Amino acid sequence: MSNKLSICWFRQDLRLNDNPALLEAAGRGPVLPIYILDDANGDKWQCGAAGQLWLHHSLKSLNRSLDGNLRIYRGRAEEIIPRLCREFQIDQVFWNRCYEPWRLKCDREIKNRLELQSIQAHSYNGSLLWEPWQILKKDGSPYKIFTPFYKRARTQAQGKLEDPRPAPLNLSLYHADPGGITMEDLGLRPDHSWCRKVEGHWRIGEDNGLLALEKFLESRLTNYQHGRDFPALNATSRLSPHLHFGELSPRQVWQRISEASDDDNAETFKSELGWREFSYYLLYHFPHLPEKNLKPRFDQFPWWLNQRWLESWQHGMTGYPFVDAGMRELWQTGFMHNRVRMIVASFLVKNLLIHWRHGADWFWDCLVDADLASNSASWQWVAGCGTDASPFFRIFNPVSQGQKFDPQGAYTRHFVPELAKLPSKYLFSPWQAPHEVLDQAGVRLGVTYPYPLVDLQQSRKKALDSLKQIS
DNA sequence: TTTTGAGTTGTTCGA
Protein backbone atom coordinates (compact mmCIF):
# COMPACT_ATOMS: atom_id res chain seq x y z
CA MET A 1 0.00 0.00 0.00
CA SER A 2 1.28 3.44 -0.92
CA ASN A 3 1.59 6.21 1.61
CA LYS A 4 0.51 8.76 -0.89
CA LEU A 5 -2.81 10.40 -0.34
CA SER A 6 -5.64 10.05 -2.90
CA ILE A 7 -8.76 12.11 -3.30
CA CYS A 8 -12.13 10.40 -3.50
CA TRP A 9 -14.53 12.94 -4.94
CA PHE A 10 -18.11 12.18 -3.90
CA ARG A 11 -20.85 13.39 -6.22
CA GLN A 12 -24.10 11.53 -6.97
CA ASP A 13 -22.79 8.50 -5.10
CA LEU A 14 -23.25 9.33 -1.43
CA ARG A 15 -22.63 5.82 -0.16
CA LEU A 16 -19.87 3.46 0.97
CA ASN A 17 -21.29 0.26 -0.55
CA ASP A 18 -20.89 -0.54 -4.23
CA ASN A 19 -18.84 2.58 -4.71
CA PRO A 20 -16.06 1.68 -7.17
CA ALA A 21 -14.22 5.00 -6.88
CA LEU A 22 -14.03 4.75 -3.09
CA LEU A 23 -13.09 1.09 -3.17
CA GLU A 24 -10.25 1.66 -5.61
CA ALA A 25 -8.99 4.72 -3.77
CA ALA A 26 -9.08 2.87 -0.46
CA GLY A 27 -7.19 -0.04 -1.94
CA ARG A 28 -4.34 2.26 -2.75
CA GLY A 29 -3.81 3.99 0.58
CA PRO A 30 -5.08 6.90 2.65
CA VAL A 31 -8.05 8.78 1.25
CA LEU A 32 -9.18 12.37 1.44
CA PRO A 33 -12.95 12.24 0.84
CA ILE A 34 -14.38 15.47 -0.53
CA TYR A 35 -17.69 16.89 -1.72
CA ILE A 36 -17.92 20.02 -3.83
CA LEU A 37 -21.14 21.98 -4.11
CA ASP A 38 -20.66 22.86 -7.72
CA ASP A 39 -23.03 25.78 -8.05
CA ALA A 40 -20.56 28.42 -9.08
CA ASN A 41 -20.89 27.45 -12.71
CA GLY A 42 -23.88 29.72 -12.98
CA ASP A 43 -25.60 26.74 -14.45
CA LYS A 44 -29.34 26.58 -14.53
CA TRP A 45 -29.43 22.98 -13.37
CA GLN A 46 -28.26 23.33 -9.83
CA CYS A 47 -30.14 21.32 -7.30
CA GLY A 48 -33.67 22.62 -6.67
CA ALA A 49 -34.94 23.47 -3.20
CA ALA A 50 -36.24 19.98 -2.38
CA GLY A 51 -33.12 18.34 -3.77
CA GLN A 52 -30.94 20.62 -1.63
CA LEU A 53 -32.85 19.60 1.44
CA TRP A 54 -32.24 15.94 0.67
CA LEU A 55 -28.62 16.62 -0.16
CA HIS A 56 -28.13 18.31 3.20
CA HIS A 57 -29.22 15.25 5.14
CA SER A 58 -27.52 12.83 2.80
CA LEU A 59 -24.18 14.60 3.19
CA LYS A 60 -24.53 14.61 6.95
CA SER A 61 -25.21 10.92 6.86
CA LEU A 62 -22.22 10.24 4.62
CA ASN A 63 -20.04 12.35 6.87
CA ARG A 64 -21.09 10.25 9.86
CA SER A 65 -20.21 7.09 7.93
CA LEU A 66 -16.79 8.63 7.28
CA ASP A 67 -16.30 9.44 10.96
CA GLY A 68 -16.65 13.14 10.33
CA ASN A 69 -13.86 13.26 7.76
CA LEU A 70 -15.82 14.37 4.70
CA ARG A 71 -14.42 17.70 3.52
CA ILE A 72 -16.78 20.13 1.90
CA TYR A 73 -16.08 22.84 -0.62
CA ARG A 74 -18.09 25.20 -2.71
CA GLY A 75 -17.18 26.43 -6.16
CA ARG A 76 -15.80 25.12 -9.39
CA ALA A 77 -14.55 21.56 -9.14
CA GLU A 78 -12.12 22.12 -12.00
CA GLU A 79 -10.32 24.72 -9.86
CA ILE A 80 -10.71 23.20 -6.41
CA ILE A 81 -9.48 19.69 -7.21
CA PRO A 82 -6.19 20.69 -8.92
CA ARG A 83 -5.56 23.17 -6.09
CA LEU A 84 -6.06 20.50 -3.42
CA CYS A 85 -3.75 18.19 -5.33
CA ARG A 86 -1.01 20.82 -5.31
CA GLU A 87 -1.45 21.68 -1.64
CA PHE A 88 -1.42 18.11 -0.37
CA GLN A 89 0.88 16.45 -2.89
CA ILE A 90 -1.90 14.22 -4.10
CA ASP A 91 -1.12 12.26 -7.24
CA GLN A 92 -4.34 10.33 -7.85
CA VAL A 93 -7.99 11.35 -7.91
CA PHE A 94 -10.93 8.95 -8.00
CA TRP A 95 -14.57 9.60 -8.82
CA ASN A 96 -17.69 7.98 -10.22
CA ARG A 97 -19.00 9.38 -13.47
CA CYS A 98 -21.98 11.69 -13.85
CA TYR A 99 -23.79 12.19 -17.13
CA GLU A 100 -25.27 15.69 -17.07
CA PRO A 101 -23.78 17.60 -20.01
CA TRP A 102 -22.27 20.33 -17.81
CA ARG A 103 -20.74 17.75 -15.52
CA LEU A 104 -19.23 15.83 -18.43
CA LYS A 105 -17.70 19.07 -19.63
CA CYS A 106 -16.34 19.76 -16.16
CA ASP A 107 -14.87 16.24 -15.95
CA ARG A 108 -12.99 16.66 -19.22
CA GLU A 109 -11.63 19.97 -17.99
CA ILE A 110 -10.46 18.45 -14.71
CA LYS A 111 -8.78 15.54 -16.48
CA ASN A 112 -6.94 17.97 -18.74
CA ARG A 113 -5.76 20.10 -15.86
CA LEU A 114 -4.69 17.11 -13.77
CA GLU A 115 -2.80 15.66 -16.68
CA LEU A 116 -0.79 18.87 -16.90
CA GLN A 117 0.15 18.36 -13.24
CA SER A 118 1.00 14.69 -13.92
CA ILE A 119 -1.80 13.58 -11.66
CA GLN A 120 -3.81 10.49 -12.53
CA ALA A 121 -7.58 10.76 -12.71
CA HIS A 122 -9.67 7.56 -12.47
CA SER A 123 -13.37 7.56 -13.17
CA TYR A 124 -15.81 4.67 -12.73
CA ASN A 125 -19.38 3.72 -13.40
CA GLY A 126 -21.19 4.05 -10.12
CA SER A 127 -24.70 5.07 -11.11
CA LEU A 128 -25.83 3.18 -14.22
CA LEU A 129 -26.37 -0.44 -15.17
CA TRP A 130 -25.20 0.14 -18.71
CA GLU A 131 -22.87 2.83 -20.02
CA PRO A 132 -24.77 4.88 -22.60
CA TRP A 133 -22.08 4.48 -25.24
CA GLN A 134 -22.12 0.71 -24.99
CA ILE A 135 -25.70 0.14 -26.12
CA LEU A 136 -25.98 0.99 -29.80
CA LYS A 137 -27.86 -0.18 -32.87
CA LYS A 138 -26.07 -2.28 -35.46
CA ASP A 139 -25.27 0.82 -37.47
CA GLY A 140 -23.62 2.37 -34.42
CA SER A 141 -26.29 5.00 -33.78
CA PRO A 142 -28.20 5.35 -30.50
CA TYR A 143 -31.63 3.86 -29.89
CA LYS A 144 -34.56 6.21 -29.71
CA ILE A 145 -37.26 3.78 -28.61
CA PHE A 146 -37.31 2.30 -25.14
CA THR A 147 -38.28 -1.30 -25.88
CA PRO A 148 -35.52 -2.15 -28.39
CA PHE A 149 -33.01 -0.29 -26.18
CA TYR A 150 -34.02 -2.26 -23.13
CA LYS A 151 -34.04 -5.62 -24.95
CA ARG A 152 -30.67 -4.95 -26.43
CA ALA A 153 -29.17 -3.82 -23.15
CA ARG A 154 -30.41 -6.90 -21.36
CA THR A 155 -29.26 -9.41 -23.97
CA GLN A 156 -25.94 -7.66 -24.37
CA ALA A 157 -25.33 -7.63 -20.63
CA GLN A 158 -26.53 -11.22 -20.20
CA GLY A 159 -24.62 -12.61 -17.28
CA LYS A 160 -22.23 -9.71 -17.47
CA LEU A 161 -24.17 -7.36 -15.21
CA GLU A 162 -21.59 -6.51 -12.62
CA ASP A 163 -22.30 -7.51 -9.06
CA PRO A 164 -22.35 -4.74 -6.52
CA ARG A 165 -19.04 -4.34 -4.76
CA PRO A 166 -18.55 -4.30 -1.01
CA ALA A 167 -17.74 -1.26 1.08
CA PRO A 168 -13.98 -0.89 1.60
CA LEU A 169 -12.77 -2.92 4.56
CA ASN A 170 -9.73 -0.96 5.58
CA LEU A 171 -10.58 2.61 4.80
CA SER A 172 -7.85 4.87 6.05
CA LEU A 173 -9.00 8.46 6.08
CA TYR A 174 -7.04 11.66 6.11
CA HIS A 175 -7.61 13.33 9.47
CA ALA A 176 -5.87 16.68 9.32
CA ASP A 177 -7.95 19.65 8.38
CA PRO A 178 -7.42 20.64 4.75
CA GLY A 179 -9.66 23.67 4.94
CA GLY A 180 -13.04 23.54 3.40
CA ILE A 181 -16.33 24.79 4.81
CA THR A 182 -19.04 23.44 7.06
CA MET A 183 -22.41 21.99 6.17
CA GLU A 184 -24.01 25.09 7.62
CA ASP A 185 -21.96 27.26 5.25
CA LEU A 186 -23.60 25.48 2.35
CA GLY A 187 -27.00 26.72 3.48
CA LEU A 188 -28.81 23.81 1.87
CA ARG A 189 -31.46 23.64 4.53
CA PRO A 190 -32.97 26.99 5.44
CA ASP A 191 -35.11 26.81 8.57
CA HIS A 192 -38.44 27.06 6.77
CA SER A 193 -41.61 25.36 7.87
CA TRP A 194 -41.72 23.88 4.35
CA CYS A 195 -38.37 22.14 4.95
CA ARG A 196 -39.51 20.76 8.27
CA LYS A 197 -42.69 19.45 6.69
CA VAL A 198 -40.99 17.78 3.73
CA GLU A 199 -38.19 16.18 5.72
CA GLY A 200 -40.77 14.69 8.07
CA HIS A 201 -41.80 12.35 5.26
CA TRP A 202 -38.40 10.79 4.62
CA ARG A 203 -35.58 8.83 6.15
CA ILE A 204 -32.48 9.99 4.33
CA GLY A 205 -29.02 8.47 3.87
CA GLU A 206 -27.41 5.22 2.78
CA ASP A 207 -28.57 3.09 5.71
CA ASN A 208 -32.12 4.29 5.28
CA GLY A 209 -31.95 3.69 1.53
CA LEU A 210 -30.92 0.08 2.11
CA LEU A 211 -33.68 -0.25 4.66
CA ALA A 212 -36.24 1.19 2.24
CA LEU A 213 -35.14 -1.32 -0.38
CA GLU A 214 -35.54 -4.26 2.00
CA LYS A 215 -38.94 -3.06 3.15
CA PHE A 216 -40.10 -2.78 -0.44
CA LEU A 217 -38.91 -6.31 -1.21
CA GLU A 218 -40.56 -7.65 1.90
CA SER A 219 -43.99 -6.21 1.61
CA ARG A 220 -44.72 -4.43 -1.64
CA LEU A 221 -42.93 -6.16 -4.51
CA THR A 222 -45.48 -9.01 -4.61
CA ASN A 223 -48.25 -6.61 -5.60
CA TYR A 224 -46.15 -4.07 -7.47
CA GLN A 225 -47.49 -4.55 -10.97
CA HIS A 226 -51.11 -3.98 -10.02
CA GLY A 227 -50.74 -1.87 -6.91
CA ARG A 228 -48.42 0.74 -8.36
CA ASP A 229 -51.33 2.38 -10.21
CA PHE A 230 -53.23 3.25 -7.05
CA PRO A 231 -51.75 6.23 -5.24
CA ALA A 232 -53.67 5.53 -2.04
CA LEU A 233 -52.04 2.12 -1.69
CA ASN A 234 -48.42 3.16 -1.09
CA ALA A 235 -47.42 0.28 -3.37
CA THR A 236 -44.48 1.89 -5.15
CA SER A 237 -40.87 1.63 -4.05
CA ARG A 238 -40.18 5.32 -3.30
CA LEU A 239 -36.52 4.56 -3.95
CA SER A 240 -36.07 7.33 -6.55
CA PRO A 241 -34.44 9.94 -4.28
CA HIS A 242 -32.07 7.33 -2.84
CA LEU A 243 -31.10 6.38 -6.38
CA HIS A 244 -30.77 9.98 -7.48
CA PHE A 245 -28.26 10.85 -4.79
CA GLY A 246 -26.56 7.50 -5.09
CA GLU A 247 -27.36 6.33 -1.57
CA LEU A 248 -28.30 3.18 -3.45
CA SER A 249 -26.83 2.04 -6.74
CA PRO A 250 -29.01 0.54 -9.48
CA ARG A 251 -26.76 -2.54 -9.40
CA GLN A 252 -27.65 -3.13 -5.76
CA VAL A 253 -31.35 -2.70 -6.45
CA TRP A 254 -31.30 -4.89 -9.55
CA GLN A 255 -29.48 -7.65 -7.71
CA ARG A 256 -31.76 -7.64 -4.67
CA ILE A 257 -34.87 -7.67 -6.88
CA SER A 258 -33.47 -10.60 -8.86
CA GLU A 259 -32.73 -12.49 -5.66
CA ALA A 260 -36.21 -11.84 -4.33
CA SER A 261 -38.29 -12.84 -7.33
CA ASP A 262 -38.45 -13.50 -11.05
CA ASP A 263 -42.18 -13.03 -11.56
CA ASP A 264 -43.99 -10.28 -13.47
CA ASN A 265 -43.80 -7.93 -10.52
CA ALA A 266 -40.02 -8.13 -10.52
CA GLU A 267 -39.92 -7.72 -14.30
CA THR A 268 -42.17 -4.67 -14.15
CA PHE A 269 -40.02 -3.11 -11.48
CA LYS A 270 -36.83 -3.85 -13.39
CA SER A 271 -38.25 -2.17 -16.46
CA GLU A 272 -38.67 0.95 -14.32
CA LEU A 273 -34.95 0.80 -13.61
CA GLY A 274 -34.66 0.36 -17.38
CA TRP A 275 -36.52 3.63 -17.90
CA ARG A 276 -34.12 5.37 -15.57
CA GLU A 277 -31.26 4.02 -17.67
CA PHE A 278 -33.01 5.07 -20.87
CA SER A 279 -33.41 8.63 -19.60
CA TYR A 280 -29.69 8.88 -18.88
CA TYR A 281 -29.02 7.30 -22.26
CA LEU A 282 -31.10 9.95 -24.02
CA LEU A 283 -29.46 12.75 -22.03
CA TYR A 284 -26.02 11.46 -22.97
CA HIS A 285 -26.75 11.09 -26.68
CA PHE A 286 -29.04 14.14 -26.92
CA PRO A 287 -27.55 16.64 -24.46
CA HIS A 288 -30.10 19.33 -25.31
CA LEU A 289 -32.87 17.09 -23.92
CA PRO A 290 -33.59 19.43 -20.97
CA GLU A 291 -34.27 22.44 -23.17
CA LYS A 292 -35.17 21.42 -26.70
CA ASN A 293 -37.96 19.32 -28.14
CA LEU A 294 -36.52 16.12 -29.55
CA LYS A 295 -39.16 16.37 -32.26
CA PRO A 296 -38.36 19.73 -33.82
CA ARG A 297 -41.83 20.20 -35.27
CA PHE A 298 -42.95 20.85 -31.70
CA ASP A 299 -40.98 24.09 -31.88
CA GLN A 300 -44.00 25.39 -33.83
CA PHE A 301 -46.56 24.28 -31.23
CA PRO A 302 -48.76 27.21 -30.13
CA TRP A 303 -48.08 27.00 -26.39
CA TRP A 304 -49.84 29.65 -24.43
CA LEU A 305 -48.42 30.82 -21.12
CA ASN A 306 -51.20 31.94 -18.82
CA GLN A 307 -49.37 32.90 -15.65
CA ARG A 308 -52.49 32.65 -13.50
CA TRP A 309 -53.22 29.14 -14.77
CA LEU A 310 -49.63 28.09 -14.17
CA GLU A 311 -49.78 29.31 -10.58
CA SER A 312 -53.12 27.60 -10.02
CA TRP A 313 -51.57 24.36 -11.24
CA GLN A 314 -48.49 24.82 -9.05
CA HIS A 315 -50.57 25.44 -5.95
CA GLY A 316 -53.06 22.66 -6.54
CA MET A 317 -55.96 24.99 -7.29
CA THR A 318 -57.05 23.92 -10.77
CA GLY A 319 -60.53 22.83 -9.71
CA TYR A 320 -59.78 19.25 -10.76
CA PRO A 321 -59.41 17.41 -7.44
CA PHE A 322 -57.20 14.58 -8.66
CA VAL A 323 -54.77 17.03 -10.24
CA ASP A 324 -54.84 19.25 -7.18
CA ALA A 325 -54.23 16.29 -4.87
CA GLY A 326 -51.10 15.45 -6.83
CA MET A 327 -49.78 19.00 -6.86
CA ARG A 328 -50.36 19.32 -3.12
CA GLU A 329 -48.71 15.99 -2.44
CA LEU A 330 -45.70 17.38 -4.28
CA TRP A 331 -45.63 20.58 -2.26
CA GLN A 332 -46.15 18.89 1.09
CA THR A 333 -43.93 15.85 0.72
CA GLY A 334 -41.43 16.61 -2.05
CA PHE A 335 -42.78 13.65 -3.98
CA MET A 336 -45.67 12.66 -6.20
CA HIS A 337 -47.00 9.23 -7.06
CA ASN A 338 -45.95 8.18 -10.55
CA ARG A 339 -49.40 7.81 -12.06
CA VAL A 340 -50.44 11.17 -10.70
CA ARG A 341 -47.29 12.74 -12.18
CA MET A 342 -48.49 11.67 -15.63
CA ILE A 343 -51.94 13.07 -15.01
CA VAL A 344 -50.87 16.49 -13.71
CA ALA A 345 -48.32 16.73 -16.53
CA SER A 346 -50.85 15.80 -19.18
CA PHE A 347 -53.21 18.40 -17.71
CA LEU A 348 -50.63 21.19 -17.81
CA VAL A 349 -49.51 20.43 -21.33
CA LYS A 350 -52.67 19.18 -23.05
CA ASN A 351 -55.45 21.01 -21.23
CA LEU A 352 -53.78 24.25 -20.19
CA LEU A 353 -51.50 24.23 -23.27
CA ILE A 354 -48.59 25.47 -21.17
CA HIS A 355 -45.08 24.53 -22.35
CA TRP A 356 -43.70 21.37 -20.71
CA ARG A 357 -40.60 23.25 -19.60
CA HIS A 358 -42.64 25.26 -17.08
CA GLY A 359 -43.84 21.98 -15.63
CA ALA A 360 -40.34 20.53 -15.65
CA ASP A 361 -39.03 23.65 -13.84
CA TRP A 362 -41.59 23.31 -11.07
CA PHE A 363 -40.90 19.61 -10.63
CA TRP A 364 -37.20 20.39 -10.59
CA ASP A 365 -37.64 22.71 -7.64
CA CYS A 366 -40.14 20.64 -5.67
CA LEU A 367 -39.18 16.98 -6.10
CA VAL A 368 -36.71 15.40 -3.71
CA ASP A 369 -35.91 12.96 -6.52
CA ALA A 370 -35.53 15.70 -9.17
CA ASP A 371 -33.18 14.25 -11.73
CA LEU A 372 -32.17 16.05 -14.90
CA ALA A 373 -32.32 12.93 -17.06
CA SER A 374 -35.57 11.43 -15.76
CA ASN A 375 -37.35 14.76 -15.38
CA SER A 376 -36.51 16.00 -18.87
CA ALA A 377 -37.16 12.70 -20.62
CA SER A 378 -40.45 12.13 -18.84
CA TRP A 379 -41.82 15.59 -19.56
CA GLN A 380 -40.92 15.19 -23.23
CA TRP A 381 -42.64 11.82 -23.19
CA VAL A 382 -45.86 13.23 -21.74
CA ALA A 383 -45.84 16.25 -24.02
CA GLY A 384 -45.39 14.03 -27.06
CA CYS A 385 -42.25 15.81 -28.26
CA GLY A 386 -39.80 13.10 -27.19
CA THR A 387 -38.48 10.54 -29.64
CA ASP A 388 -40.32 7.74 -27.93
CA ALA A 389 -43.36 9.66 -26.90
CA SER A 390 -46.86 9.22 -25.69
CA PRO A 391 -49.19 9.19 -28.73
CA PHE A 392 -50.80 12.52 -29.50
CA PHE A 393 -54.32 11.29 -28.74
CA ARG A 394 -53.44 10.13 -25.27
CA ILE A 395 -54.84 12.90 -23.15
CA PHE A 396 -55.55 11.88 -19.59
CA ASN A 397 -58.99 12.75 -18.26
CA PRO A 398 -58.42 13.70 -14.62
CA VAL A 399 -62.00 12.86 -13.69
CA SER A 400 -62.09 9.32 -15.06
CA GLN A 401 -58.49 8.68 -13.95
CA GLY A 402 -59.50 9.61 -10.42
CA GLN A 403 -62.53 7.34 -10.50
CA LYS A 404 -60.45 4.50 -11.89
CA PHE A 405 -57.31 4.75 -9.78
CA ASP A 406 -58.56 6.33 -6.57
CA PRO A 407 -61.98 4.67 -6.39
CA GLN A 408 -62.49 5.24 -2.66
CA GLY A 409 -61.04 8.72 -2.98
CA ALA A 410 -58.69 8.17 -0.04
CA TYR A 411 -55.72 9.83 -1.76
CA THR A 412 -57.73 12.77 -3.06
CA ARG A 413 -59.55 13.36 0.22
CA HIS A 414 -56.26 13.32 2.09
CA PHE A 415 -54.62 16.01 0.04
CA VAL A 416 -57.75 18.03 -0.76
CA PRO A 417 -59.39 17.94 2.66
CA GLU A 418 -61.91 20.66 1.83
CA LEU A 419 -63.66 18.06 -0.36
CA ALA A 420 -63.28 15.18 2.07
CA LYS A 421 -66.97 14.95 2.83
CA LEU A 422 -68.11 14.78 -0.79
CA PRO A 423 -69.50 11.39 -1.87
CA SER A 424 -67.18 9.51 -4.23
CA LYS A 425 -69.60 10.02 -7.09
CA TYR A 426 -68.84 13.75 -7.15
CA LEU A 427 -65.39 13.83 -5.58
CA PHE A 428 -63.59 14.17 -8.91
CA SER A 429 -66.06 16.60 -10.48
CA PRO A 430 -67.56 18.70 -7.70
CA TRP A 431 -69.07 21.19 -10.17
CA GLN A 432 -71.49 18.44 -11.22
CA ALA A 433 -72.75 17.87 -7.70
CA PRO A 434 -76.25 19.08 -6.84
CA HIS A 435 -76.44 22.08 -4.49
CA GLU A 436 -77.72 20.07 -1.55
CA VAL A 437 -74.83 17.58 -1.87
CA LEU A 438 -72.30 20.42 -1.87
CA ASP A 439 -74.06 22.07 1.09
CA GLN A 440 -74.02 18.90 3.06
CA ALA A 441 -70.29 18.41 2.40
CA GLY A 442 -69.59 22.00 3.38
CA VAL A 443 -68.27 22.84 -0.09
CA ARG A 444 -68.86 26.27 -1.63
CA LEU A 445 -67.49 26.31 -5.15
CA GLY A 446 -65.55 29.45 -5.90
CA VAL A 447 -65.09 30.01 -2.16
CA THR A 448 -63.81 26.92 -0.37
CA TYR A 449 -62.68 25.16 -3.57
CA PRO A 450 -62.19 26.61 -7.06
CA TYR A 451 -64.33 26.11 -10.14
CA PRO A 452 -62.49 24.18 -12.87
CA LEU A 453 -59.91 26.29 -14.67
CA VAL A 454 -60.86 25.03 -18.13
CA ASP A 455 -63.46 22.83 -19.74
CA LEU A 456 -62.03 19.36 -20.36
CA GLN A 457 -63.75 18.70 -23.69
CA GLN A 458 -62.98 22.11 -25.15
CA SER A 459 -59.37 22.21 -24.05
CA ARG A 460 -58.85 18.65 -25.28
CA LYS A 461 -60.17 19.61 -28.69
CA LYS A 462 -57.94 22.66 -28.76
CA ALA A 463 -54.88 20.53 -28.02
CA LEU A 464 -55.76 18.04 -30.76
CA ASP A 465 -56.33 20.87 -33.23
CA SER A 466 -52.99 22.42 -32.30
CA LEU A 467 -51.25 19.10 -32.79
CA LYS A 468 -52.82 18.78 -36.22
CA GLN A 469 -51.43 22.20 -37.09
CA ILE A 470 -47.86 21.12 -36.52
CA SER A 471 -48.03 17.67 -38.11
C1' DT B 1 -32.94 -1.54 -50.10
C1' DT B 2 -37.45 -2.56 -49.03
C1' DT B 3 -40.78 -4.08 -46.14
C1' DT B 4 -43.11 -4.97 -42.04
C1' DG B 5 -44.50 -4.46 -37.45
C1' DA B 6 -44.35 -1.88 -33.48
C1' DG B 7 -44.38 2.06 -30.30
C1' DT B 8 -45.33 2.25 -21.09
C1' DT B 9 -49.10 3.72 -18.43
C1' DG B 10 -55.96 6.59 -22.86
C1' DT B 11 -60.44 8.42 -24.29
C1' DT B 12 -64.49 8.65 -26.83
C1' DC B 13 -68.01 7.35 -29.76
C1' DG B 14 -71.23 4.48 -31.69
C1' DA B 15 -73.15 -0.06 -32.31
Added chain:
DNA sequence: GTCGAACAACTCAAA
Protein backbone atom coordinates in the same frame (compact mmCIF):
# COMPACT_ATOMS: atom_id res chain seq x y z
C1' DG C 1 -74.00 -1.05 -19.80
C1' DT C 2 -70.36 -3.21 -22.61
C1' DC C 3 -67.19 -3.57 -26.28
C1' DG C 4 -64.39 -2.66 -30.20
C1' DA C 5 -62.72 0.52 -33.26
C1' DA C 6 -61.02 5.00 -34.31
C1' DC C 7 -58.09 8.47 -33.05
C1' DA C 8 -52.55 11.21 -37.62
C1' DA C 9 -49.32 10.09 -39.43
C1' DC C 10 -44.67 9.03 -38.46
C1' DT C 11 -40.48 7.16 -37.26
C1' DC C 12 -37.87 3.63 -35.62
C1' DA C 13 -35.75 -1.07 -35.61
C1' DA C 14 -34.87 -5.17 -37.55
C1' DA C 15 -35.47 -8.78 -40.88
